[in-house]
Amino acid sequence: MTAQILDGKATAAAIKSELSARVAALKARGVTPGLGTLLVGDDPGSRWYVNGKHKDCAEVGIASIQRELPATASQEDIEAVVRELNANPECTGYIVQLPLPKGIDTNRVLELMDPLKDADGLHPTSLGRLVLNEPGPLPCTPYGIVELLRHHGVEINGAHVVVLGRGITVGRSIGLLLTRKSENATVTLCHTGTRDLSGLLRQADIVVAAAGVPHLVKPEDVKPGAAVLDVGVSRDEQGKIVGDVHPGVAEVAAWISPNPGGVGPMTRAQLLVNVVEAAERAGSAG
Numbered sequence: 001m002t003a004q005i006l007d008g009k010a011t012a013a014a015i016k017s018e019l020s021a022r023v024a025a026l027k028a029r030g031v032t033p034g035l036g037t038l039l040v041g042d043d044p045g046s047r048w049y050v051n052g053k054h055k056d057c058a059e060v061g062i063a064s065i066q067r068e069l070p071a072t073a074s075q076e077d078i079e080a081v082v083r084e085l086n087a088n089p090e091c092t093g094y095i096v097q098l099p100l101p102k103g104i105d106t107n108r109v110l111e112l113m114d115p116l117k118d119a120d121g122l123h124p125t126s127l128g129r130l131v132l133n134e135p136g137p138l139p140c141t142p143y144g145i146v147e148l149l150r151h152h153g154v155e156i157n158g159a160h161v162v163v164l165g166r167g168i169t170v171g172r173s174i175g176l177l178l179t180r181k182s183e184n185a186t187v188t189l190c191h192t193g194t195r196d197l198s199g200l201l202r203q204a205d206i207v208v209a210a211a212g213v214p215h216l217v218k219p220e221d222v223k224p225g226a227a228v229l230d231v232g233v234s235r236d237e238q239g240k241i242v243g244d245v246h247p248g249v250a251e252v253a254a255w256i257s258p259n260p261g262g263v264g265p266m267t268r269a270q271l272l273v274n275v276v277e278a279a280e281r282a283g284s285a286g
């Protein structure tokens with residue numbers, strides 16, 4: 001078997017083209033969505049992601065508000081920018097690029113954000129809404145994974161999904177999303193303390209690998225016919241991405257997301273969806 005590709009680039013392009021029309025409709029009603037970003041430090045990967053977010057905004061007609069602080073910024077410096085973005089009327093939604101430098105209390109920064117401007121779905125209010133099954137912004141990578149599976153017709157209803165990694169941007173939050181009645185999956189969340197990882201993986205209809213461990217998921221860990229999503233980003237000596245999924249898995253799985261070109265572009269597209277939806281909600285409330 002050679003797996004079919006879960007093409008994140010093409011799916012993201014389709015989402016962006018639909019969003020352009022929605023942004024044009026908002027602008028016709030006098031509402032201009034604006035995405036703010038706060039980048040702290042000089043990590044080249046984070047800078048690349050933030051620049052990509054603004055490039056996407058330009059493509060669909062969303063305004064950009066960019067804020068940057070040096071790696072030496074204090075908790076107070078970061079919180080001052082968060083307060084400014086909360087108050088800035090041109091910024092209808094924003095994100096704080098993660099991870100923040102060591103020594104910064106990330107939860108305190110996220111809690112200080114205006115939940116109505118949370119474009120990432122990572123504010124405690126947004127995560128609480130997800131738990132309560134109330135409408136609100138969804139974390140971009142989990143949301144992107146669900147949309148990528150749906151777009152390719154992969155059955156989520158009733159599927160056993162095994163997730164590797166318990167980080168807040170992917171592992172922990174995707175379980176909340178996939179176990180809603182509307183998705184109706186059964187989720188096993190695995191982490192470094194999990195026993196018999198291989199045995200659990202072999203039971204999965206869908207694998208979401210977000211552990212950040214190069215080639216952790218081997219062909220013998222995967223049930224023939226499963227869908228496998230590779231979220232892991234490690235780098236080799238040349239700086240090339242090495243995912244969590246061994247290339248040989250493509251010979252066993254029915255569906256596989258390339259890395260790059262799979263979940264990453266979907267993360268970016270779903271951020272734009274969150275920004276547009278927030279502007280639509282604000283526009284119809286006001």
Ligand SMILES: Nc1nc2c(c(=O)[nH]1)N[C@@H](CN(C=O)c1ccc(C(=O)N[C@@H](CCC(=O)O)C(=O)O)cc1)CN2
Pocket residue numbers: 048049052095096097098099120140141169241259260261262263264265267268
């Ligand atoms: N505030 C947030 N911080 C972080 C998030 C997040 O959702 N919100 N997720 C990741 C980084 N991320 C977005 O911020 C992100 C990761 C990857 C991609 C992407 O398109 N990757 C490309 C490959 C790029 C490369 O070569 O390096 C791909 O997969 O094709 C976009 C966004 C952590 N921080």
